[in-house]
Amino acid sequence: MIGIILVSHSQKITDGIKEMIEEMIGESPNVEVISCGGTGDGRLGTNSLMILDSINYLANASHILIFGDIGSAILCAETAIDLIDDPNLSGKVTLVDSPLVEGAFAAAVQASVNCTKEEILKEVSSI
């Protein structure tokens, strides 16, 4: 299973992407998407500890792909990755250099049909 974590200052944006993905691929055992936008208490902003919790929640995934939108969302995801205790877990995590909506959507569709991490990243890089 591939884990996908969506990071933005806006929870509406990440909730919307998760809904759009789930409408497209339905329930899939191959992919789990976590909406991790906003501060966690309803405000615009980001929260590294919330992202870290999402990473830990996905510890059983074969790979964890993180997608962010603008600068500080990316920085916050990097901080979360730095905070991972377990080197086995941190080795599974990739902060993907792609547009948030378009990249996460393409990755989830690829993951749902059981593509490898390399195939997913190749597809995403073509966006």
Add this chain to the structure above:
Amino acid sequence: MIGIILVSHSQKITDGIKEMIEEMIGESPNVEVISCGGTGDGRLGTNSLMILDSINYLANASHILIFGDIGSAILCAETAIDLIDDPNLSGKVTLVDSPLVEGAFAAAVQASVNCTKEEILKEVSSI
């Protein structure tokens, strides 16, 4: 004034982008952002007539920039542009080839400091 229209299958996504932009730039006489995601009746999907209404609403803008995310959102925006009656208005409209969140955010920030359309599109193309 530059008009920016956000198109996605998800209204949550476009509402979230509009909120994020307004948090960043505040009230600006130089830019007006319209969230035009979803079908207009709460479902996931797109609606060319709703996009056309947004274009007509922004008829007094100096330029109207439309940002969409995945394929059919782009197609729906193209259909809306084809449906514009007034050639003066259609000449103001640009469907921007850029990621939705990142492109619209960068464009709005540039527009808020009174950049020209060319300066905005140059900034967006560097994303």
